[in-house]
Amino acid sequence: MTATPSDLGRRGALRALAGLAAASLPARTMAQTAAQTAAQTAPATFADGAQMTVAGPEGGELDDWARILIPAIGGYLPPHTNFRRAIAGGTDGLTGANQFAAQALPDGTGVLLAPGSAFMGWLRGDARVQFDAMKWTTLLTGLCPTILAGRLDASQLVRGQKLRIGVSGPNGPELSAVLGLQLLGLQPVPVTGLMDQAATELAFAQHTIDLMLLRGPATAKTIAEARPLCALGLPGADGSLTRDPAWLDLPHLGELLGGLPRDQLTAGWSATAFAAQLAFALVLPPLTASAHVSLWRNASISAIATPELQAMATAQTMRLRAGSDAIAPLTSDPEALRALRAWNGERPRR
Numbered sequence: 001m002t003a004t005p006s007d008l009g010r011r012g013a014l015r016a017l018a019g020l021a022a023a024s025l026p027a028r029t030m031a032q033t034a035a036q037t038a039a040q041t042a043p044a045t046f047a048d049g050a051q052m053t054v055a056g057p058e059g060g061e062l063d064d065w066a067r068i069l070i071p072a073i074g075g076y077l078p079p080h081t082n083f084r085r086a087i088a089g090g091t092d093g094l095t096g097a098n099q100f101a102a103q104a105l106p107d108g109t110g111v112l113l114a115p116g117s118a119f120m121g122w123l124r125g126d127a128r129v130q131f132d133a134m135k136w137t138t139l140l141t142g143l144c145p146t147i148l149a150g151r152l153d154a155s156q157l158v159r160g161q162k163l164r165i166g167v168s169g170p171n172g173p174e175l176s177a178v179l180g181l182q183l184l185g186l187q188p189v190p191v192t193g194l195m196d197q198a199a200t201e202l203a204f205a206q207h208t209i210d211l212m213l214l215r216g217p218a219t220a221k222t223i224a225e226a227r228p229l230c231a232l233g234l235p236g237a238d239g240s241l242t243r244d245p246a247w248l249d250l251p252h253l254g255e256l257l258g259g260l261p262r263d264q265l266t267a268g269w270s271a272t273a274f275a276a277q278l279a280f281a282l283v284l285p286p287l288t289a290s291a292h293v294s295l296w297r298n299a300s301i302s303a304i305a306t307p308e309l310q311a312m313a314t315a316q317t318m319r320l321r322a323g324s325d326a327i328a329p330l331t332s333d334p335e336a337l338r339a340l341r342a343w344n345g346e347r348p349r350r
Contacts, residue, residue, distance in 0.1 A: 046077060046078055046081040046082075046083075046108075046109055048109065049081060049082030049083065049084060049109070050074075050077065050081055050082070050083045050084075050108075050109050050110070050111070051083075051084050051085070051086055051109065051110050051111075052066055052069070052070055052083070052084070052085045052086070052110075052111050052112075052113055052282075053085075053086050053088050053096055053099065053100045053104070053110065053111070053112045053113065054066045054085055054086065054087050054088060054096065054113050055088050055090065055093040055094075055095065055096025055097050055099075055100070055112060055113065055114040055115060055118055056087075056088075056089070056090065056091065056093060056096065056113075056115060057087070057089055057090070057091060058087045058089075060091070061115075061279075062093075062113060062114075062115055062280055063085075063087065064312075065113065065142070065279075065280055065312070066085050066113050067085075068308055068309055068312045069113065069140075069282065069303070069309070070083050070084075070085055071083075071308070072303040072306045072308055072309045073140075073282075073296075073299045073300055073303040074299075075299075075302075075303070075306070076298065076299035076302045076303060077295070077299055078295075088100070091117075092115070092117040092118065092121060092169065092171045093114045093115040093117050093118030093121070094117075094118055094121050094126065094128050094129060094171070096112070096114065096118075097112065097114050097118045097129075097131050098128070098129070098130040098131060100112040100114075100131070100285070101130055101131035101285070102130065104285040105285070106284075106285050106286065106287040106288045106289065107288075107289075107292070108284070108288055108289060108291075108292025108293075108295070108296070110284075110285065111139065111282055111283065111284055111296065112136070112282070112283050112284075112285075113280055113281075113282050114280065114281055114283065115278075115279070115280055116173065116275045116276065116277070116278030116279060116280070116281075117169075117171040117172065117173075117275075118133070118171075119133050119275040119278060119281065119330060120171040120172070120173070120175060120176075120272060120275040120276070121170075121171040123268070123271055123272055123275055123330070123337070123340060124170075124171070124175060124272075124340060124341060124344040125337075125340075125341035125344060125345075126170065126171060132286075133330065134330065134332040135286040136283035136284065136285065136286065137283060137284040137285075137286075137288055137293055138281055138282070138283050138324075138326045138327040139282045139283060139284065139296050139297055139300040139322065139326070140281070140282040140300040140303070140304070140320065140321070140322045140326060141278060141280065141281045141282070141320070141321045141322075141326040141327055142278070142279040142280045142281075142313065142316075142318045142319070142320055142321075143234075143274075143277045143278060143279065143318065143319045143320075143321065144215050144216035144277055144279045144316065144317060144318050144319075145215070145216065145219050145231065145244050145246040145247060145277070145317055146173060146213060146214070146215045146216075146219070146231065146232045146244075146276055146277045147213070147214050147219050147228050147229070147230065147231045147232070147244075147247060147250065148165075148177055148211055148212070148213055148214075148228075148229045148230050148231075148232075148253070149211070149212055149214055149223065149226040149227060149228050149229060150163070150204075150210050150211040150212070150226065150227070150229050151210060151225055151226070151227070152210070152227075152229065153227060153229065154229060154230065154251060154256055157184075157186065157256060157257055159184075159185035159186065159257060160185065160186070160187060161186050161187065162186075162187045162188075162189055163181065163186055163187070163188055163189065163210045163211050164188075164189045164190075164191050164208070164209045164210045164211070165177060165178060165181070165188050165189065165190060165191065165209060165210070165211040165212070165213070166191050166194040166199075166200040166203050166204070166208075166209045166211070166212045166213070167190040167191060167192045167193075167194065168192075168194055168195055168196070168200075169192070169195070173213055173215060173275070173276035173277070174190070174213045174276075175272055175276070175344075176232060176269065176272035176273045176275065176276040177211070177213050177232065177253075177276070178190055179265075179268075179269045179272060179340075179343065180232065180253045180254075180260070180269055180273065181211075181253075183260050183261060183265065183266055183269060184253070184256055184257045184260065185257060186257075188211075191203065191208060191209050194209075197214075197218050200212045200213075201223055204223065204225075204226060205223075205224060205225075211229065212226070213276075215276075215277070215279075216279070216316055216317050216318070217315075217316060217317055219246070219247070219317070220317070228247070228250050230250060230251050230252060230253050230255070230256055231243065231244040231247045231250050231251070231252045231253070232244075232252065232253055232273045232276055232277060233252025233253055233254050233255075233273060234252075234274075234277070234329075235270040235271070235273050235274045235329040236328075236329060237325065237328035237329060239266075239267050239270040239329075239331075241253075241254040241270070241273075245319070246317060253273070263339070264333075264335045264336045264338070264339040265336075265339040265340065265343055267331060267333060267335075267336035267339075268331065268336040268337060268339050268340030268343070269340070270329065270331070271329060271330050271331040271336065271340070272340070273329075274327075274329035274330060275330065278327075279316070279318060281326070281327055282300065284296060297322065297323060297324075300322045301322040301323060303322075304320050304322055
């Protein structure tokens with residue numbers, strides 16, 4: 001195809017801009033700037049394919065979701081798009097999320113599939129975090145029912161009561177339960193190192209812990225001596241809580257012992273309650289062009305209705321959300337984040 005004078009002029013201008021950038025910016029910054037400039041006017045096509053970075057180990061739960069999501073979403077991308085996956089390892093998602101933040105360009109060709117623990121790490125101010133989760137554009141999320149179970153029911157709770165709760169790690173979903181119980185006036189005692197559901201159930205059976213957090217299919221299991229105490233509750237964008245649709249007869253945490261205080265720490269807790277129930281989120285990098293955002297969002301919304309994705313969601317007792325409000329309950333309120341991170345730095349560890 002013969003280039004027109006306007007094409008040549010535009011290319012010349014872009015070369016001139018690139019030359020100016022090279023004189024004053026590091027190579028990485030120059031690449032980001034050039035990609036951002038090009039992305040704002042680029043058509044929503046994928047000539048070189050598209051990539052999903054999976055922030056988790058190969059063969060893990062997140063990778064299982066990636067293998068379903070790629071064909072489901074890929075069916076609504078431009079024809080013949082080579083939509084591939086790249087494994088970024090790390091069980092808590094921070095390695096993959098950091099890698100994505102450092103390497104992904106806003107040209108619409110790369111998306112990140114991150115677990116809720118990556119968002120929990122960002123919320124609590126984990127020193128390893130090198131990304132701002134609120135700057136990502138969220139396309140699709142999967143939420144799983146999450147309940148606290150133990151040997152007591154709600155009527156037996158007393159303010160000041162000590163309750164040992166199993167904790168899988170610093171960015172585990174149990175962080176939300178620990179803070180929520182403390183806000184209710186209880187004294188939760190984290191028992192760490194319970195890396196999986198089997199270890200948690202064994203600790204409960206051996207009376208090493210009094211409470212355990214159950215998520216997804218585990219909420220339907222029958223565990224000796226365990227009885228559901230409460231669900232975490234589903235936070236809305238305004239921080240208000242509603243009961244979990246899978247456990248409508250079970251109170252949410254905010255309904256216990258007179259409810260939660262109205263302060264910034266509770267606002268921070270509400271965001272952690274959402275992150276605790278977040279199995280995964282599919283996101284685009286900051287500054288992605290609107291044409292690509294629209295294409296990915298439409299593809300994600302359409303993919304939710306595919307039989308394969310519906311079957312996976314049903315098997316995992318998952319609720320899928322797509323669109324601009326898919327991650328609205330997370331917060332970028334600096335006061336709420338400051339209160340949450342201060343609490344996280346001060347709480348005792350075992």
